[in-house]
Amino acid sequence: MSVYRRYNYRAYPTQGQRDALSRLYGACRYAYNWALDQRELMRRRHGRMQSYTQLSGMFTQWKNTPGMDWLLAVSSTPLQQSIRHADVAYRNFFRLYKAGRTHIVINHLTGKKRRTGLPRFKSRRDGEQSAEFTKSARFKVGHADGCKWGFLTLPKIGRVKLRWTRDLPSTPNTVNIMRHADGSYEASFTVQVDGETDTPKPLHEACGIDMGLDSLMSIVYTDGTREKIPHPRTLKRHARRLRKLDKQLAREKKGSANHAKTRILRAKAYSRIQNQRKDMAYKLASKVAGENQAVALETLNVKGLARTHMAKSLLDANWTRIIDRIRQLGVQYGRTVKRIDRWYPSSQICSICGRRDGRKPLDVRVWKCPKCGALLDRDWNAAVNILNAAGLAESLNARGGDVRRGLAQAGRNADARETGTRRTVSLH
Ligand SMILES: [Zn+2]
Known part of the structure; x- marks a missing residue:
């Protein structure tokens, strides 16, 4: 495969190359926006769209009209690619539109109406x-x-x-x-x-993962080991500097040279955070997908949680990116990745006797099952339940009920380090 x-x-372009690139970016932006425009015109007038080939031919003609020679001064392939990208973006939108899955939203500040899913025009002021x-x-x-x-x-x-x-x-x-x-x-x-040459050998049959904001991930493996991966808190570590730059920016006059300098500093600080988050997500996902033949995960309501006061911490946790990457690598490595329904009450069920206790506030980290008396750690217990619900816990059953008890129990020294398996997780 x-x-x-x-x-x-x-890349480190020279000043001359930067100027040339900037002209090229401008032309690409123009081509992209032009293609979106043509598409929208065609949809409004005839309710259909041109093929990519038609669009590309029209653009070549347009380039050769008087006054458009600045488009001829740059390489033509990137312009064609921009039209191709606009074509894909618009096709995706059109599919949603025909399926009735787009709607109009109104911006409450400006009163402007906008259809969801419609590709956006590119601007000179976009960061990328x-x-x-x-x-x-x-x-x-x-x-x-x-x-x-x-x-x-x-x-x-x-x-x-x-x-x-x-x-x-x-x-x-x-x-x-x-x-x-x-x-x-x-x-x-x-x-x-x-694709097959670099597939790592799995270390475990299966694992169940509970994702949280206290520990980023609590993982239990079918071989009876478990581990917690701490929340990276990237944003918190950079918060002071970001706040300082924001204040400085507010003081400086818009359009001044210093204002521009500070803006770049702030963009740099943010891109450092972005890079660290991405790096963390990729490392973690390749560890999880690489080490396990099967992975059980929860389906998370990230959008719902993002509206709460935990939003910042949530962004830092980067769940969506980690899960996407695990699935991607899962396909690549030939692993099974199972998602548990979002409404499955993984933190309410006792993983040992199956008794369903009610909801518990987030600050309850440890609880005692009123039926079997087991002292359960919220995260470990949920991870065992997820493994169970995915139907991946068979080998735990074969090893006897005690394995499960040990895995879900609070305060027990079942962490991988203590059981002798070597773990190398160093995520910031
Ligand atoms: Zn119980």
Whole structure:
């Protein structure tokens, strides 16, 4: 099975290349917005849409009309790609629209109406700018063995320096050159690789995972071990600096040079948080998917929780990204990933005798089952229940009821470290 992988490198364009890129981004943005416009016109007039080929042909004609020569001054492939992206975005919207799954929302501040799901126009003020080159643009990547730097040659841009952090497994199909909000550049390649070569061997048959805000994850394994992964609290660690930059920004005059400088500093601080979150999510997901043949997870109501006072902590927890990544890797590695219904009362049932106790407030971390008397840890108990509900707990049953008791019990030294299995989790 061959799959596409992304390989990203930090890019360091020269000032001249930055100017050229900025012109290219402008043209790509224009092409994207133009395509969305054409699509919307066609829908309003005829209730249908043009094919990508038609749209692309129309754009070529449009480029050659007087006054549009600035579009001819940049490489044409990224413009075609932008039209392709707009085409995909619009098709996705149209599918939802026809299924009756979009509706009108009104912004209470401005009174403006907007249909949900409609692709947004790109703006010069968006933090992220990007342009994509395909093979047909004949971009080239060069790297000398052992050298810290690589080079990406792009048409009408030139040779852009890349920080070479790892080798590309084969010739890339596309490259996306991005400019982030903090002013840094990145080149992202898609490469076709053989998917089976790097599948890790699972260490456990199955695991059940309870996700929470106290511990990010509480994991119990069918071999009788368990572990908790602490909440990263990335935002909290950066909160002071962010607050300071926000205050500074409020003091400075809009449009002044200092204001612009502070804005970049703040964008940099945020992008550092973003990177740490992403890094954490990817590491955790590859650990979970790599170590287990089967994984049982809850389906979380992230949107519902995000409206509560826990929103910030929730963003930091990054659940959606972690779960998506686990599923992605699960497919890639051939693992079973089971999701438990969101309404399953995993924290109300005693995992040992099955008695259903009522709801408990979030601050109740440990409770005693009134029927069997087991002292249960909220998170461990929920994780065992999730494993159970997914039908993955058979090997626990075979080992006897005591395994389950041990796994769900509070205060018992069943943590992986103590039972001798080595764990290397270092998530910030
Ligand atoms: Zn019980």
